[in-house]
Amino acid sequence: MEKQELQNRFDELAKILVKDMNPQGFWSGELSSSxxxxxxxxxxxxxxxxxxxxxxxxxxxxxxxxxxxxxxxxxxxxxxxxxxxxxxxxxxxxxxxxxxxxxxxxxxxxxxxxxxxxxxxxxxxxxxxxxxxxxxxxxxxxxxxxxxxxxxxxxxxxxxxxxxxxxxxxxxxxxxxxxxxxxxxxxxxxxxxxxxxxxxxxxxxxxxxxxxxxxxxxxxxxxxxxxxxxxxxxxxxxxxxxxxxxxxxxxxxxxxxxxxxxxxxxxxxxQRGDGSWPIDVDLSTWVTGLSVRALRNQKDKVLSQEVQDQIANHLVRIQNKQVHPFNGSQPGGWGWTNHAGAVPDGDDTPGTILTLLKLKPIGEVQAPAVAGCDWLVGLQNRDGGFPTFSRGWSKLPFDQSCADLTGHALLAISATIEAVGDGVNGKQSKMFRTSIVGAIKYLEKNQQANGSWIPLWFGNQLTSDHSNPVYGTARVLTYLRDASRHQWLNPNLKSRVSELISRGEQFLVHSRNEDGSWGGDKSVVGTMEETALAVSALTGSEHQKACDDGLKWLDFSFKRNGLRPSPIGLYFASLWYDEKLYPLSFYLEALSRAIEKLK
Structure with missing residues (x-):
């Protein structure tokens, strides 16, 4: 697709995104009824x-x-x-x-x-x-x-x-x-x-x-x-x-x-007006972060400075600042929603750190960002991976380290090091860098033979085992590619990250469908969510044709079905849900990255 076509679609979707903000000035999204x-x-x-x-x-x-x-x-x-x-x-x-x-x-x-x-x-x-x-x-x-x-x-x-x-x-x-x-x-x-x-x-x-x-x-x-x-x-x-x-x-x-x-x-x-309930009130922290970061270099065109400040202040305000009564989690993390029942977790915390770094100069968000990184380091398991809620729980799958959270934490800590520079004290700097080395080791050990990574909280209903290697690989690839651009990384770490990226790219290219889309795995029906994430992960690689074909499929799907969400999320021991903002934010991110590469 031509650059102007991509930009026109971006502008169209950005207007929808802004309209979806709640009256408080951030995004709540809408989970499917259950x-x-x-x-x-x-x-x-x-x-x-x-x-x-x-x-x-x-x-x-x-x-x-x-x-x-x-x-x-x-x-x-x-x-x-x-x-x-x-x-x-x-x-x-x-x-x-x-x-x-x-x-x-x-x-x-x-x-x-x-x-x-x-x-x-x-x-x-x-x-x-x-x-x-x-x-x-x-x-x-x-x-x-x-x-x-x-x-x-x-x-x-x-x-x-x-x-x-x-x-x-x-x-x-x-x-x-x-x-x-x-x-x-x-x-x-x-x-x-x-x-x-x-x-x-x-x-x-x-x-x-x-x-x-x-x-x-x-x-x-x-x-x-x-x-x-x-x-x-x-x-x-x-x-x-x-x-x-x-x-x-x-x-x-x-x-x-x-x-x-x-x-x-x-x-x-x-209870909703139609008599139903969702599985959770909302994922407001998560979808707010996705929405802001999806805009990338065009955020200033879409969101006024006042709105950006409002979002950033909201996120700083809801950071956990005490030992959490639910599970004893230390201060510094973020949960998935601004409501009182949320518990700090290993995906929303790195997501919020990255969002704050996107919204504000580092001098204004250094304290919450560094506190969030401290919290993440305290969460990291001995295997180098990051779990969701509690360090050291490993008997059941939903308490174990996982690749997508590990990649997300790696990027957030690395981005904070890059932004803060000498502003992190020597002990913290060593701790953060050691954490990243451990995360890379975990991702090396847990990359599958075919180059994929398996996510934890996301799956696909149509794969034989309900796993979603496309989601996991696309997310980890994107995190690693963004982190690999950080100047503080030494040549050895960059080389190791580059090898992981290369193998992951091969999996994504081989797992796409003939129509240019991606589902949860090879030959699984394509969705807007998985296709957009795969395009984002491959943008800037040598696989430009795969990206172009994916963008064409997204264009066709949008014209035919609009922004129809697909069940992709997992919750409470394999309970499926879809989220209204996933196709919108994922598609916007894919467009943003594609437009940047055409400049």
Whole structure:
């Protein structure tokens, strides 16, 4: 495409981006509605006060009726194929009303027929067999699913005989000990460990010793749960997690607790006008960073200085400045949203550092940027990689180091070194540089034989294993290419980074589709998100034809489908979502980079 064509499209999309800013002057985005979130929220309302929330429950069921798949299933998003987990939760919610409401009974019948085609008789132990086999050692999602089903009478009154007991008493140990014990749930699901563990304890037979220990632990565990609850009432600002906690505590006999009342208030406040819920309130910090950085060298043309200052001040204001009550995280990091339930993490922190460096002269953001880098270095694992929330947790996949977060942290720390120069003290400078060397080693060790990297929090529903090597490789490549331009890097490090980039480029070129697009892997249907990210990663390389073909496909897709998002995000043990701003911000970044190379 010609430079002017690219510029015209950039200008068109930039106007859309500016219109999508919220009244507070940053971006909130819009996550897809979630059938799983709807089902669990309905159950929480029912157990809390079915009469009081009669209207909200009815609206939730109306949304489910209008969004059921043709085969009677429910997926994680309206664009997702059906899956057993979400469909089972919907079936459980319908079981609360199927005997009294004909339309809900019809909905349940459709879902039940789908589950039968998957070999699951909802009146038998096949429910537990399937879920436990599917999630295996990770109880983060499987045990809450089975718990809600059991509370809803699925399969029958003996349901809890098959539900594993979560060791909620372990949450009372000092946080530093968590990673040494097999808690069977990921680090960010401690509220579910406590609440779901308590209701299972109340519903399930156990040994005399087990009952003695857990009886003595309940009161202190509930007090801990109360301390973990944010002001908003939403644990992690997540609808499913908050609803699981609420319905479990209610059915365990603790419905009058303040943590339940606040959680129910959060669920009421977050229900959408169409009756649905997203999986999380929003990803405002994440999508704000993506939006600003997508504009690159044209940001001053699109955003006034006043708006840029407003965004930067907002991001500095929401930096975590104390030990975080949820997981004991040290000050300096950023979570995914400005709402109270966010927890600092290893992707939003580097993203925000890079955004601040883009918006302000280094003298005005040096303190928060350096504090963010300090936080990242403290998060880095011994293997050189960066996890999401907590250093040293490695038993379950969502707590382990991963390539895309490691590349992102590497770029943020490197960019800060480049910008601050001698402004970083000697000890910090050595620490930052050592961190980058470790990150490079991690990326070298974890680059796949075909040159790809596998991301953690993003996937593709259409790949055989639901992984997304195109996303992971495109992101890491972009981070490495940007970092390789920093003057402070010595020749040896630049050479090692160059080798990683070369191998990653080969994977991306070989994984593109014949029509010029990219999906999650070779021969997977292309999306705007993955194609735009791949174009950004390859721009400036020797593979100009691949970039040109990708831009042509993006142009065609935009004209035909607009900015239609695709499920690409992963959350809470493989729960899919799409985000309205992903195709827009990713496409803008691809255009920005392409235009710069044509100058």
């Amino acid at each position: 059938a799983l979130g709807v089902a669990v929220a309905i159950a929480a309302f029912h157990f809390y006060d079915a009469e009081q929330f009669k209207l909200e429950i009815a609206k939730g069921f109306d949304w489910l009726k209008n969004n059921i798949n043709a085969d009677g299933s429910f997926g994680d998003s309206p664009q997702s194929p059906g899956n057993v987990s979400t469909s089972l939760l919907v079936y459980g919610a319908t079981n609360l009303y199927s005997s009294s409401e004909a339309d809900v009974a019809l909905l349940q019948s459709k879902v039940g027929q789908y589950l039968l085609t998957e070999g699951i008789d909802t009146k038998s132990s096949q429910v537990a067999d399937y879920i436990l086999e599917h999630y295996r050692k990770d109880y983060t999602f499987s045990v809450p699913i089975l718990t809600m089903c059991g509370l809803c009478g699925v399969p029958d009154e003996r349901a809890f005989d098959r539900v594993p007991q979560l060791p909620f008493e372990m949450a009372l140990l000092p946080r530093g000990f968590y990673r040494f014990f097999n808690l069977s749930v990921v680090s960010y699901a401690i509220p579910a460990l406590i609440a779901v563990g308590i209701v299972i304890f109340k519903k399930k037979k156990s040994s005399a010793f087990g009952r003695f220990v857990r009886n003595r632990s309940v009161r202190k565990s509930l007090a801990l749960l109360d301390r973990l609850a944010p002001a908003s009432g939403g644990f992690l600002e997540a609808i499913p997690l908050t609803a699981f906690v609420c319905l479990s505590l209610i059915e365990a006999g603790y419905g009058d607790l303040e943590v339940v009342k606040k959680g129910i208030g959060f669920l009421k406040q977050t």
